[in-house]
Amino acid sequence: MSEMSAEFQKEQSTRASLLKRANLEAGFFNFIGGKRVSLGGTLDVVNPATGEAIASVPDVGQEGLDQAVAAARGAFPAWAATPYAERRGLLSSFIARIKEHEPDLIALLTAEHGRPLSTSTWELQTLTDEYGPALINLELPSEESDTKTMGHVIKRYTPLGVVCAISPWNAPVLLSFLKVLAALVTGNTIVLKPSPYAPLTVLRIADYGIDLLPPGVLNIITGGDTLGPLMTAHPGFDKVTFTGSTQTGKRVMNSVATTLKRLTLELGGNDPAIVLPDADPEKIAESLFWSMFMLNGHACISLKRLYIHESIYPAVTQALISYATQIKTGDGYAPDSALGPVQNKMQFQQIQATWAEIESSGTKVLYQGEAPDQGYFFPVTMLDNPADDASFVKKEVFGPIRSVMKYTDLDDVIRRANDTSYGLGSSVWGTDTKQLVEVASQLKSGTVWINQHASLAGDLPFGGHKESGFGVEFGIEGLKSYCSVQVIATK
Ligand code: NAD
Numbered sequence: 001m002s003e004m005s006a007e008f009q010k011e012q013s014t015r016a017s018l019l020k021r022a023n024l025e026a027g028f029f030n031f032i033g034g035k036r037v038s039l040g041g042t043l044d045v046v047n048p049a050t051g052e053a054i055a056s057v058p059d060v061g062q063e064g065l066d067q068a069v070a071a072a073r074g075a076f077p078a079w080a081a082t083p084y085a086e087r088r089g090l091l092s093s094f095i096a097r098i099k100e101h102e103p104d105l106i107a108l109l110t111a112e113h114g115r116p117l118s119t120s121t122w123e124l125q126t127l128t129d130e131y132g133p134a135l136i137n138l139e140l141p142s143e144e145s146d147t148k149t150m151g152h153v154i155k156r157y158t159p160l161g162v163v164c165a166i167s168p169w170n171a172p173v174l175l176s177f178l179k180v181l182a183a184l185v186t187g188n189t190i191v192l193k194p195s196p197y198a199p200l201t202v203l204r205i206a207d208y209g210i211d212l213l214p215p216g217v218l219n220i221i222t223g224g225d226t227l228g229p230l231m232t233a234h235p236g237f238d239k240v241t242f243t244g245s246t247q248t249g250k251r252v253m254n255s256v257a258t259t260l261k262r263l264t265l266e267l268g269g270n271d272p273a274i275v276l277p278d279a280d281p282e283k284i285a286e287s288l289f290w291s292m293f294m295l296n297g298h299a300c301i302s303l304k305r306l307y308i309h310e311s312i313y314p315a316v317t318q319a320l321i322s323y324a325t326q327i328k329t330g331d332g333y334a335p336d337s338a339l340g341p342v343q344n345k346m347q348f349q350q351i352q353a354t355w356a357e358i359e360s361s362g363t364k365v366l367y368q369g370e371a372p373d374q375g376y377f378f379p380v381t382m383l384d385n386p387a388d389d390a391s392f393v394k395k396e397v398f399g400p401i402r403s404v405m406k407y408t409d410l411d412d413v414i415r416r417a418n419d420t421s422y423g424l425g426s427s428v429w430g431t432d433t434k435q436l437v438e439v440a441s442q443l444k445s446g447t448v449w450i451n452q453h454a455s456l457a458g459d460l461p462f463g464g465h466k467e468s469g470f471g472v473e474f475g476i477e478g479l480k481s482y483c484s485v486q487v488i489a490t491k
Helices: 003-022 062-081 084-100 102-113 117-136 172-185 200-212 227-233 246-257 281-297 313-324 345-361 410-418 433-440 475-480
Strands: 030-032 035-037 041-047 052-059 143-147 151-159 162-166 189-193 218-220 239-243 262-266 271-275 303-309 364-368 381-384 401-407 425-429 447-450 483-490
Touching: 003 102, 030 062, 030 200, 041 102, 052 102, 052 200, 062 151, 062 162, 062 189, 062 218, 062 227, 084 102, 084 117, 084 172, 084 200, 102 117, 102 172, 102 200, 117 172, 162 172, 162 227, 172 189, 172 200, 172 239, 172 475, 189 227, 200 218, 227 239, 227 246, 239 246, 246 262, 271 281, 271 410, 281 303, 281 313, 281 401, 281 425, 303 313, 303 410, 313 364, 313 381, 313 401, 345 401, 401 410, 425 433, 433 447, 475 483
Parallel strands: 162 189, 162 239, 189 218, 239 262, 271 303, 271 425, 303 401, 381 401, 425 447
Antiparallel strands: 030 035, 030 218, 041 052, 143 151, 151 483, 364 381
């Protein structure tokens, strides 16, 4: 047997055992009132690494939505009256149940995303080991005080009611279940709609854990383009929490206005990073690379515009290129893939259209890697000093194409970094701590990192300035957004 075919055979047996774990044959259901349901038609879910449909999920319309809202409304009074500590205990058990099934869920998430197993592991463990516990372990106690004008005052936080949660495809498990945990621990019930492009792992998690929660507390429905607007317009919801693009976020805001639902929007980003002249190119290259290409560039908070001081532009770009050459793009089930495909056909077509714009603009390419021909793969691409006003610098590029630019003057580059309608994250890189903090404090975004990019924590607020969002999630501030504040005053 040649070395090649031995390797191929090993890969195939790995693939077969991973597919067994993913257990696609078991089917995927919606959850309403604690029960598995299959209403309406079906939607195919495609593995973007192969382009093949691997499973289907229910395509629910108004009827399924009405049932889910009714189940959540019915479950609300008892759940709201359940003590906080008890709710937290049940949610801890839910997290533990996810953990029990981790290997199977990793295999499934990779099957629907095409991405490397390491990335799926990261997403699940970030939920179960880090952000999830940190979020539900926060306290939201009542506060008492004596005041001059109102007498003895109790300030307390009460649940809003039924939450509508809509999540995107790029980190479907994390972004769906952090909403679920925050809504439920604060005493709300929820109807969740994951993205039709990546709903499988979310549904499988519910299959594993739904019995731990009272019926109707957590409901999950899936559907196509029409379901989201039906949900945001539904009068049975008290709050909408939406994570997705800025464009859709604006539609959501419009839609909820008619019923004055509470609203949290976590939207797109076009994060800048500034590399100061005293940065060490070799030390930062790997971290800069992953800040740009984490999740194959499918991250709201990935670094999208990298500004490097002209004195070290050659050294930093060279270090970035030599790191990039070691990174293989391929099917996530292959053990040596470090980056996967663009997650879905729609996004792939958008990336191809962006690439066509880049080519016709005559922009130089700093580096372009290789990618398989089959499936929705696009190679890692770094542009060399594109114009600030190029469409592909100004818009959010949600895939593996990044702009790398030169600057001369610090004040000018801070202006360029801030010259965007987005304001999700930004970062500054260098060695002089005082200067790093000075620059960081001038950047206009919800999170600013120093010598890192895109780290978050479940117990700290996360949200976008400007058109990157409205309100925050995570942290005490995020939990409060699932509550009404009430003052009880006794004289
Ligand atoms: P999207 O806006 O196309 O879809 C997001 C969700 O909204 C999906 O579930 C979709 O089915 C649903 N939807 C579509 N139209 C709707 C409508 N009119 N009303 C209600 N719901 C509707 O976004 P996407 O392509 O799934 O995700 C990528 C985008 O999400 C990027 O812009 C990215 O930056 C952003 N994002 C933001 C954050 C954040 O925390 N700020 C996190 C992840 C992704």
